[in-house]
Amino acid sequence: MNPAMKMNPISIRATLAALLLATAGASFAHGDVTPQPVDTQGLPPLGDVWKPENPYRQNAAAAKVGSSAYNQNCARCHGLEAISGGIAPDLRKLDNECAGLKDAAKKSACVAEMDTYYAATVRKGKVRNGAVYMPAFDGTMQQEAVWAIKSYLETRREKPL
Ligand code: HEC
Numbered sequence: 001m002n003p004a005m006k007m008n009p010i011s012i013r014a015t016l017a018a019l020l021l022a023t024a025g026a027s028f029a030h031g032d033v034t035p036q037p038v039d040t041q042g043l044p045p046l047g048d049v050w051k052p053e054n055p056y057r058q059n060a061a062a063a064k065v066g067s068s069a070y071n072q073n074c075a076r077c078h079g080l081e082a083i084s085g086g087i088a089p090d091l092r093k094l095d096n097e098c099a100g101l102k103d104a105a106k107k108s109a110c111v112a113e114m115d116t117y118y119a120a121t122v123r124k125g126k127v128r129n130g131a132v133y134m135p136a137f138d139g140t141m142q143q144e145a146v147w148a149i150k151s152y153l154e155t156r157r158e159k160p161l
Contacts, residue, residue: 035137036072038145040065046143050123053115056151066152069145077134082156088134092158094118099159107161115150122146 043062046055056062070082077088084090098110123146125136137146 035135035140036069038065038069038073038141038148040142040144040148043144043148046147050119050143051147053112054147054150054154056147057154059151062148062151063155064152065145066148066150069141070149070152073137073141074149082153090158091153092156094153095157095161096159099157099161111161118150119143119146122149 043056043059043065070078071080074091075081078091079085079088082091095111095114098107098114101107101110121134122141123136123138125132126134127136
């Protein structure tokens, strides 16, 4: 979305409506809040086929986009700056089990596996016995945004690799 579009009356109205809904007590905890669009312009486009692991690793621009995307879409459950308050898992720990591996090849295989799990979870959400613990982001969040968020989370790792 270009900056001019953000200022048009329709999005202002949408923003106001969202604010009204929020103050009216729309249930954030149940995940029924519209996902926020993420502006990934400037990041290398990734196409329609999902990558098996983070193509933006070490990409500072992606981490920056991911930081704001995280705060708008994930922080209400997973905590500001990825520090969980306990409602949802602490995503700084996501790659913890890989950090302990000495062998470089095993470590990168471990990280790749976690990436696959991460992307699948974000796309499908977490639903058990009909209860939505986490909403699915497939269709509302493109893979550029999903991987940008992972790049941000990698800057927040509890145990840097
Ligand atoms: C409505 C609250 C909510 C939102 C919003 C939410 N999550 Fe979650 N998420 C959860 C909960 C709760 C779990 C644990 C579910 C379970 O018990 O299986 C979870 C689990 C996860 C997991 C698996 C963690 C693990 O250790 O297995 C990942 C990865 C994840 N979320 C990423 C995200 C990302 C990235 C976003 C934003 C794009 C997001 N979540 C938005 C509530 C949420």
